[in-house]
Structures are given as structure tokens and as C-alpha cells.
Amino acid sequence: MIDKSLAVFCQQIVKTYDTGSQKITALQGIDLEVHLGELMMLVGPSGCGKTTLISVMAGILDQDSGICSVFGEDLLKLKNHEKLKFRARNIGFVFQSYNLLPTLSAAENVSIPLIINGMKRQQAARKAAEVLALVGLADRTESLPSELSGGQQQRVAIARAMIHSPRLIVCDEPTSALDHETGQHVLELLKSVALDSSRALVIVTHDARIFEFADRIAQMDDGKVIRVQQSRVEH
Amino acid sequence: MNYIALKMLIGDRGKYLGIVMGLTFASLIMTQQPAIFLGLMSRSYSFVSDVGLPDIWVMDPKVQFVDDVKPMQDTELYRVRGVAGVAWAVPLYKGLIKARLYDGTFQTCNLIGLDDATLIGGPPAILSGKLEDLRRSDGVIVDIEGAKTKLAKAPESAGGNPIPLTIGDTLELNDRRAVVVGIAKNTRTFQSQPVIYTTYNRALLYAPRERKLLSFVIVKAKPGQNIDELALRINRTTGLAAYTQEQFKALTYNYFLKNTGIPINFGISVTLGFIVGAAIAGQTFYNFTLENLRQFGVLKAMGTSNGVLLRMILLQAVLVGSIGYGMGVGLTALFGYAMRNTILAFKFPWQLLVFSGMGVSMICVFAALLSIRKVIMLEPAVVFKG
Numbered sequence: 325m326i327d328k329s330l331a332v333f334c335q336q337i338v339k340t341y342d343t344g345s346q347k348i349t350a351l352q353g354i355d356l357e358v359h360l361g362e363l364m365m366l367v368g369p370s371g372c373g374k375t376t377l378i379s380v381m382a383g384i385l386d387q388d389s390g391i392c393s394v395f396g397e398d399l400l401k402l403k404n405h406e407k408l409k410f411r412a413r414n415i416g417f418v419f420q421s422y423n424l425l426p427t428l429s430a431a432e433n434v435s436i437p438l439i440i441n442g443m444k445r446q447q448a449a450r451k452a453a454e455v456l457a458l459v460g461l462a463d464r465t466e467s468l469p470s471e472l473s474g475g476q477q478q479r480v481a482i483a484r485a486m487i488h489s490p491r492l493i494v495c496d497e498p499t500s501a502l503d504h505e506t507g508q509h510v511l512e513l514l515k516s517v518a519l520d521s522s523r524a525l526v527i528v529t530h531d532a533r534i535f536e537f538a539d540r541i542a543q544m545d546d547g548k549v550i551r552v553q554q555s556r557v558e559h
Numbered sequence: 560m561n562y563i564a565l566k567m568l569i570g571d572r573g574k575y576l577g578i579v580m581g582l583t584f585a586s587l588i589m590t591q592q593p594a595i596f597l598g599l600m601s602r603s604y605s606f607v608s609d610v611g612l613p614d615i616w617v618m619d620p621k622v623q624f625v626d627d628v629k630p631m632q633d634t635e636l637y638r639v640r641g642v643a644g645v646a647w648a649v650p651l652y653k654g655l656i657k658a659r660l661y662d663g664t665f666q667t668c669n670l671i672g673l674d675d676a677t678l679i680g681g682p683p684a685i686l687s688g689k690l691e692d693l694r695r696s697d698g699v700i701v702d703i704e705g706a707k708t709k710l711a712k713a714p715e716s717a718g719g720n721p722i723p724l725t726i727g728d729t730l731e732l733n734d735r736r737a738v739v740v741g742i743a744k745n746t747r748t749f750q751s752q753p754v755i756y757t758t759y760n761r762a763l764l765y766a767p768r769e770r771k772l773l774s775f776v777i778v779k780a781k782p783g784q785n786i787d788e789l790a791l792r793i794n795r796t797t798g799l800a801a802y803t804q805e806q807f808k809a810l811t812y813n814y815f816l817k818n819t820g821i822p823i824n825f826g827i828s829v830t831l832g833f834i835v836g837a838a839i840a841g842q843t844f845y846n847f848t849l850e851n852l853r854q855f856g857v858l859k860a861m862g863t864s865n866g867v868l869l870r871m872i873l874l875q876a877v878l879v880g881s882i883g884y885g886m887g888v889g890l891t892a893l894f895g896y897a898m899r900n901t902i903l904a905f906k907f908p909w910q911l912l913v914f915s916g917m918g919v920s921m922i923c924v925f926a927a928l929l930s931i932r933k934v935i936m937l938e939p940a941v942v943f944k945g
Contacts, residue, residue, distance in 0.1 A: 411861065423942055
């Protein structure tokens, strides 16, 4: 029985990639829970399966076996269009390389999730301006990504990830392209604006400097979660 | 999402212009080359078009095209006149003749002999003089292009411009004197030789001696008479070939299609243009999608359906296709306008617009399909790859 009070519930998740010549098992029976209101970090060496795991959690990759339930929905049981709708409403993404659309202004980039969810463009643009103000970019709404610094681009990406109030935000190395100070600001921002008791944040990172922001840290190695521990720094 | 699709396309100016230019080139070559081809082919029957009045052309059954004159006996004219349904029938001479110019050189010309009484079959426009002046002694009318170029008098000084023939100038046609009494404007012929009009009987004097000299009998049907039926009746009654204007044009046109390399040469040119245009535009558009694949992946991860992504790509393809097509067709029209007074053949019927429109659409659909396949197969998890 899936506990609906959990944001994410993973049980015995296995994922194998078939590269033709060989099969690579990226996840080897992952068991993990992410609680509502929690900032969970996934850490571990490269190739240990962190990104595969958040892809499964975000519903953009199907596991071969096991259960991945997000807010009580078993993602594997959803039909394609249901999964699309689920993602559009409930999942926000923050990427290592920002993945902003280069020909769209900051406000237009931020408004994309709202437009996907059916909001009119002008209305979405107004809301995007508000959210950009929230992340400290009120004066850069019309700037193209190429006109923004790395930290500003990541703030735009955060604004995009949270504009439609998703209940789960997955972040892949959100600070790896940023200097220490900017990385700290980005994490502070994420935690302050995107996290509350009805939401959860899952961050994949190598960056030990931001571990202090985690509520719990899941250590992964070789496709398994080898340890889950409380963050050493209490907030 | 349409807005986002358009901004993705137009925002990258360099690639956008590249795709549009590729399609413009494809569209240009798919309209301009066939337009020249059609213009050239229409010249093959321009004489028939210029002699607009008769409904039916009667000739020897062995005639294959308008310049392939096989003379008939003069008595055939009376046989045709005797066929029921014929309002009038007049003789027309058409043949090649050598004109001796002022400087002693010779120039091959088309000699047209019009019925002495009615002068039916004359040029479509007289620029100076009158058609009736052909009845004056030794009178001939010369077409303006011939008068200005191939029949023109030598320049007064070395390196000067040739002096165009004018009314009152004389020529020597087959050792006989001919006096220019008018200058006419007619449609350029396939061989672009000067055209000299005179009366039928004078034409027979100029023409080399042959046993038979009647080239065509041109016929007007009585009001209410079905022209196709009349043509058939003339054929059955006289044994001569009788064609309506359109049939005679088609006969000539088809002869050139079948017996010259023109269609093949132009066909190769158009096909190459199509392939090159398709390759440039298709490749650029495909590359554009490939380079945006990550962005499509982001949209897919965020919950955009394949259907919406397809619509976005199709919209992009339709936009660049429409602009490229419009620019290509516009450039072709400009080319035609700029060349209207030159020797270049050019004909731009609406069918050609449809043809090139279909060609450009095929290129866009092909490029879009290639791109769409890539986007449909795209795994949204690609967004997490570095």
C-alpha cells in the first residue's frame, strides 16, 4: 500500500539500459522515500544512477520493475497522456545547464509551464514577471538568456520550475556551473520559494558546499542507495 | 505554443534566413526555369496565335508542326470553300526566303503571304504604316525586331549602331525588289527570324519556284457551327488535315517536345533545382530541429505532448515554406518583368504557381517529417544529459 503522505515512494526500482553490445544496470533495486516538505539530496560518484533515479521520479523515464509513486500516483500505471498531464501539473525541473530556450526572453521562458497547462500567453507573461521579481530579476524580464549571467540564468530556471506551483521539483546539479556564493544564493532561493509542507525538492549534486541545505542526503553507489542520513547542519 | 514555435524559428536569424533562402532558391528555380521553358515552347506556335482570326487551319496531312510546310495545290482552296459550314476560307503562304541586305549579305526570313483581297492573317499590331499598304507596288511589312536587328542597315561609321529599316527602305527578296511599307509587331518565333508580310500573290513571286505553293488554308466557321465537327468534315471531304487553333498549337508543341532535347534539358535543370533546393532547405530545417532537439526535450519533459510538438514543427515548416515560396515566385515574376522586352522567352501561367507550390510543399513536408520523427522518438530524459 502506497503511503499518500509521502512525496516520493520508490520500492525495488530496477532500470537497465540496453546499449546494443551490453546491458548496463543503472538502478539495482532502489528503495527510497522523500517526505513532503523535505529537501532530499542524491549524492554519489558519476555513473552511480542519480540522474536515472530523478528521471524516474520525474516521470520522464520508465523503470523496468519496481514501484515509483509520486504523491500517491504509481507513474508506471499512468497512460502516456495522463503522465504528461501529471508532469505538467506536478513536476518542476531545474537543470545543470539551465536549458532555457535561447530565443525566448526570461519572462517567456518562465511562462512555458503555464502555457503548457493551458494558460493564455499574456496572462502567463504577467505571472512570469511576478515570479521573476520573486527571484530578484524584476528588471530582466525581457532579457534573452545570452544576456544573463550563469547565476541569473539559473534563477530564471528556478522561476520556470516553480511558476506553476509543482509539488515536486527535481534539480540536476543546479549549482555545478556557478561559483560558491551564487550557488549558495540559488539554494537559499530554492529552499525559500519552492519548498513548503505540501511540496518536496530532490536535488542531485556533487557539490559538497550545498549539502548543508539538505534535510536528508541519500548516498548512492553502483545503482543502489547505500546510506540515507540526516544533514549534519540543522536549520 | 505556436508563439514559442515561431520564436524558436525566427529568433535564430541566421538559420531562419538559411532555410528561407534555401526554399526561395528552390521555388525560384522551380518557377523560373519552367517559365522560360514554357515561353520557349509557346514561341513554337506563336505564328498560329498571331493569326488569331481563323477557326481552322487546313494543311497537307503530312505537316508535323507550323514551320513544317508541305505545299498543296491551289485548287485545294476551292475544295475547302465548298465544305458545308465554312463561312470563308483564304490562302496563306508561309515559307523561308533569303533577303539580300544593303551590305550584300543574306538573311533568311519568314515570308508570309496574305490573301490579296482580305489581307487575313496579318500581324497582330502595325506600328507604322497600314496593312492595306501591302497592296502598293512591291510592298512588304517587316516585323520590328527584324527591322531593328537582322535586317537593319549597316551603321554609318565603324562601331556605330545598325540603322533600323523604316518605311521606304528596300530589300531584295529572291532577286526581286521589295519596298518596306510598314513596320509590325508580332510575337517572337522559335527561330527568331525576321518576318516579312506581303500579299499571297506577291509572295508566290518572291518564293522559289515550286509546283505547289499553297501552305495553308485558313477557315472561318459559320456562326453556330461546331468547329471540331467542321474540322472533321473538312478532313473527310478533302482528305486534308484540318485542325482547330488549339489542335494546331498542340501539334506543334508536341512535335518540339518529342523531337528536340529542350524538355529534357529543362527537365534536368528543374529536377536539379528541386533536388538542390530540397537538399538545402530540408537539410537546414532538419539541422535546425536537431539543434533544437534538447529544447524540444525540455518541452516534452515539462509535459508537452507529441501532438503539440508536431504542430509546432509543422507551423515552422509552413511558415518558412510560405515565405520561401512567396519570395521565389516573386523573384521569378520580377525576372519575367525585367526581361519582358528582351529576347528571352518567358511565360508564367497560374499552373506554374501550383506546380512550384506543390514542389515547395513537398520539400517542407519531407523536411518536417524527418524532423518530426526525431522529436517523436526523443526520450525526454535527454534533458538531464550534460
